[in-house]
Amino acid sequence: MISEDHPRYHSLRLREMIVDAWQRGILADSGMIAHGRGEAFDYLLGEETTKPAERAIRAAAAALLLARKPVLSVNGNTAALVPGEMVKLARELKGKIEINLFHRTPRRVKLIEEVLRDKGADEVLGVDKLTHIDGIMSPRATASPDGIYSADVVLVPLEDGDRTEILRKSGKTVITVDLNPLSRTSRMASISITDNIVRAVPAITASVRELRGSEREELERILEEFDNRENLRETIKLLDIRRYNPEL
Amino acid sequence: MISEDHPRYHSLRLREMIVDAWQRGILADSGMIAHGRGEAFDYLLGEETTKPAERAIRAAAAALLLARKPVLSVNGNTAALVPGEMVKLARELKGKIEINLFHRTPRRVKLIEEVLRDKGADEVLGVDKLTHIDGIMSPRATASPDGIYSADVVLVPLEDGDRTEILRKSGKTVITVDLNPLSRTSRMASISITDNIVRAVPAITASVRELRGSEREELERILEEFDNRENLRETIKLLDIRRYNPEL
16 A cells, blocks of 8 residues: 555555555456556646646547547557546436447457456447457457447547557547647647547546537537647647756 | 558557556566656657766666676566667676666566576566665665675666665665756766667667776776866756757
């Protein structure tokens, strides 16, 4: 157990959750390494939701509210860190949840389905037969026919760049959460939220609640005014690490 | 197997070595996450040995050559990535190798000892009874009486900040290899090499060979001219990530 007084308590707590999920078989080995990369970028961002991230979160909420069929994708790291928050957001949107694993084994799918059901999910997609988006015969292109395959707006946190590109090319609005603003995922997505998933998902839910009563025109305006490329550019400016160590 | 044509071949190859070492029990779980953090910083440094890193490597070689008793410390990540290079450097210096693990179990010590002996190490310290530096009763302060405890110059790659501080306070010259120039380890060390260990260790060996014939005064001059704080400051400037994505 980590003391709450430890200066890196929150970061170490997430690390414990990741190791625990991996021990339970939810996370692939590569998921641990990916978490470490995220830690480094979060550290450089000051471990807080930046202004550009707030704008991306608001745009994501607007896109999800405008969606005909929003689908939320859950992978190992997402299941490790925010399973309950994903279920809550899906409920708020009356959207679907789909398990999406690159290192896919029946056991991992089953374990993650259990975690999501434990957190109150009624329906979990991606556990049965999958189809290939645009007929692309790659494990990066698989999706549930009733879920991501037929969705117009997808939230795919901690996603791979190739898959993000495939989803984008198929005409979907793709929302990602990724701590590296330079990653292919961040550059390929329609709306890139450069933030820690443990902060971003509850913030999207809060924003969905806040915007719920808005006119369609107002939501469309929020989306139109959001420029993902410009937003990433501003995020990258904030990653200037010199400011984190004025002593040096 | 990863294709050599893959744009991230070298990085993915190291990732495979890390996962393999962890599967063999050499690496603690936290070592995988730590590798991910290193990956992120290496990416921001352009995955090459920078000019400041070259200077730190040269200063490290001078310090090791001037040492009365140089000792090289090996932990799980070091054993996973550069066991043979560490043995080679120890031989070049007629220095000792000591296993130093925070998540210490007899099994991991044994496995790492085997890896080092496989690579040609005659003597491996840190496998028997340890003593506490300056009487500090912390697992971060343990060292072999015949190794780090009585060394004047230690190379402790991928080290923890607290332990680096303890080693420094005990009066030793502490050389680290750490990809995060802002880490406590980097700030606490006498000579901080901000570089990937797979590039840094062979480079130290090459520099030791090059400087081997130098006069003592010349080596002392190299050390005196090296300013660790200034060197870290220059490294941090190089981490300005905007330059890595001119498109944005």
